[in-house]
Amino acid sequence: MENIILHINPDTPYFPGILFDTNGTCELYGESYMEEPYKFYSPLLDWLKDFGNEKKPLIFNFKLSYFNTSTSRIIIELLEILKVSKSKGGDITINWYYSADDPDMKDEIQDFIEEVGIEIIIIESNK
Amino acid sequence: MKGKEKQNSLITFEGAFSINTLSFFGNYIKNILVLNSITKNKLYKIFFELSQNIAYYSLERQVIDSSGSVGIGSFALREFETYILIETFNSVTKKEGKVIVDYCREINKFTSRQLRDLKACKRRHNESKEAGAHIGLVQVCIYSLNQLEYSLKSINSNKATLKLACKINKNYKIK
Numbered sequence: 001m002e003n004i005i006l007h008i009n010p011d012t013p014y015f016p017g018i019l020f021d022t023n024g025t026c027e028l029y030g031e032s033y034m035e036e037p038y039k040f041y042s043p044l045l046d047w048l049k050d051f052g053n054e055k056k057p058l059i060f061n062f063k064l065s066y067f068n069t070s071t072s073r074i075i076i077e078l079l080e081i082l083k084v085s086k087s088k089g090g091d092i093t094i095n096w097y098y099s100a101d102d103p104d105m106k107d108e109i110q111d112f113i114e115e116v117g118i119e120i121i122i123i124e125s126n127k
Numbered sequence: 128m129k130g131k132e133k134q135n136s137l138i139t140f141e142g143a144f145s146i147n148t149l150s151f152f153g154n155y156i157k158n159i160l161v162l163n164s165i166t167k168n169k170l171y172k173i174f175f176e177l178s179q180n181i182a183y184y185s186l187e188r189q190v191i192d193s194s195g196s197v198g199i200g201s202f203a204l205r206e207f208e209t210y211i212l213i214e215t216f217n218s219v220t221k222k223e224g225k226v227i228v229d230y231c232r233e234i235n236k237f238t239s240r241q242l243r244d245l246k247a248c249k250r251r252h253n254e255s256k257e258a259g260a261h262i263g264l265v266q267v268c269i270y271s272l273n274q275l276e277y278s279l280k281s282i283n284s285n286k287a288t289l290k291l292a293c294k295i296n297k298n299y300k301i302k
Binding site: 012013014033034035066068069070072073076101102103104107111114115 | 263
């Protein structure tokens with residue numbers, strides 16, 4: 001497996017920054033409202049499934065400041081993959097950072113927790 | 128007769144709702160408008176949900192390249208004393224317009240909790256991988272804590288102009 005790294009490009013701010021590291025740290029940051037979300041996220045979902053098969057510890061950090069409803073469906077799929085990994089005995093930690101100026105984000109995280117049935121550590125960030 | 132509420136026109140746009148155009152206006156909302164930060168966050172999110180609906184679903188379209196097209200429509204942001212009003216306009220078939228109007232009427236009856244449950248249900252059961260998630264309007268109501276405003280104006284026997292609007296209060300406080 002290889003790392004997936006994508007930096008935020010100010011010309012295309014609708015694509016998030018990505019850090020998927022085979023050492024077991026994953027991060028999704030910035031904003032996500034691209035036109036074809038499945039096209040963008042499919043390789044990442046495949047990567048997570050493959051990583052899950054290796055049964056190594058994983059810390060997943062969500063640092064998205066905005067995502068549209070199309071992306072939210074993919075986040076559900078992503079969390080489902082992590083849930084499956086966890087159910088197979090994987091050591092999975094999910095952290096979600098949100099701004100105090102964005103109480104709606106906290107509600108969305110709670111909705112993900114309820115819908116998927118997975119633990120997410122909610123962290124208020126000053127950023 | 129009541130006097131008209133004082134208002135400022137902040138932004139108006141008519142044209143193709145390409146992702147880069149929406150990104151430009153989103154950036155304007157985020158960095159130029161002077162608003163309470165919670166209000167600004169809500170406006171930003173609602174702007175994208177409503178405008179991306181036009182990009183995906185407007186009947187009138189502009190061909191981008193061989194890969195596809197983008198919806199044409201218009202939007203306006205107006206500032207009133209206690210709220211910001213966002214309005215969007217796009218063409219639809221009369222049949223589609225009626226479906227959307229009926230849907231808005233139903234959504235407007237729901238409490239915040241019911242809207243979140245509806246969103247969860249739709250998210251789970253929509254197997255389609257097409258661009259829109261069909262929950263954008265529900266999400267707009269959740270963010271704004273206000274009812275959707277809507278109207279359908281006939282253009283001809285087949286087409287109509289759909290107007291969707293939403294008020295975003297200027298005095299949101301953290302619960």
